[in-house]
Amino acid sequence: MSLTVLYFAWVKEKVGTGEEQLSPPDNAKTVSDFIDWLETQSPAHASAFSDRNQIRVALDQLHVPFETDIGDAKEIAFFPPVTGGAW
Amino acid sequence: MIKVQSEPLNAGEEINTFLTSNPNSGGIATFIGQVRDFQEQGSGESASVAALELEHYPGMTEKELERISAEAQKRWTLDAVLVIHRHGRMSPGDTIVLVCTASTHRGDAFSACEFIMDWLKTQAPFWKREHSGTDSTWVDARESDGTRAKRWEKVD
Numbered sequence: 569m570s571l572t573v574l575y576f577a578w579v580k581e582k583v584g585t586g587e588e589q590l591s592p593p594d595n596a597k598t599v600s601d602f603i604d605w606l607e608t609q610s611p612a613h614a615s616a617f618s619d620r621n622q623i624r625v626a627l628d629q630l631h632v633p634f635e636t637d638i639g640d641a642k643e644i645a646f647f648p649p650v651t652g653g654a655w
Numbered sequence: 656m657i658k659v660q661s662e663p664l665n666a667g668e669e670i671n672t673f674l675t676s677n678p679n680s681g682g683i684a685t686f687i688g689q690v691r692d693f694q695e696q697g698s699g700e701s702a703s704v705a706a707l708e709l710e711h712y713p714g715m716t717e718k719e720l721e722r723i724s725a726e727a728q729k730r731w732t733l734d735a736v737l738v739i740h741r742h743g744r745m746s747p748g749d750t751i752v753l754v755c756t757a758s759t760h761r762g763d764a765f766s767a768c769e770f771i772m773d774w775l776k777t778q779a780p781f782w783k784r785e786h787s788g789t790d791s792t793w794v795d796a797r798e799s800d801g802t803r804a805k806r807w808e809k810v811d
Contacts, residue, residue, distance in 0.1 A: 577710055577782035578793045603661035629715035645712060645780075649797065652709075652752075652781040 582616035692747035
């Protein structure tokens with residue numbers, strides 16, 4: 569299963585890329601499992617996800633909690649809490 | 656209507672168009688957010704900001720704004736909703752966001768406009784980076800934005 573993985577803002581800078589195609593193992597069922605696996609991919613990935621409280625996730629462009637099953641999603645995105653403006 | 660654009664946003668022109676498109680709405684509320692020329696520091700002091708860069712998630716941004724606008728139309732009686740949000744690099748004083756709501760009476764227009772802004776700030780995938788001199792920093796999420804958005808959570 570190939571998944572489009574997107575990163576934004578400082579998560580993108582830490583990982584070193586904004587987009588990659590990855591094929592996670594079958595036992596990476598939930599978003600949390602997937603992050604566990606991502607962290608083993610490189611020191612840059614490990615550093616980006618070291619504080620998960622600072623990470624938010626979207627599956628197929630919808631906000632979801634970490635316990636969500638990835639299912640047959642095509643796109644997963646990781647980013648910091650949103651900071652639209654200062655009004 | 657939802658627009659996400661990198662081009663400058665002329666709030667006056669957009670509001671005029673909105674007014675002429677909704678001649679039968681008795682009440683129009685508008686909110687304009689503009690780029691500030693300072694950033695707040697933890698100590699309560701502020702530093703000047705030369706430019707602001709807003710990164711977003713193309714595709715999801717539009718979907719979230721549509722969702723927020725649809726939710727407002729469900730909760731209040733509205734004739735029309737307009738949300739325009741800029742992304743990319745902006746200077747202090749530039750308009751970054753415009754929200755217009757049209758209704759028969761002012762109550763629904765005011766509430767919906769505020770609701771859209773509060774939700775937009777906690778749900779729409781925008782990330783702000785401030786440039787001052789040679790420094791550039793990602794802005795942290797503010798606790799108060801989450802608190803403001805929570806006011807709108809339904810208790811039923």
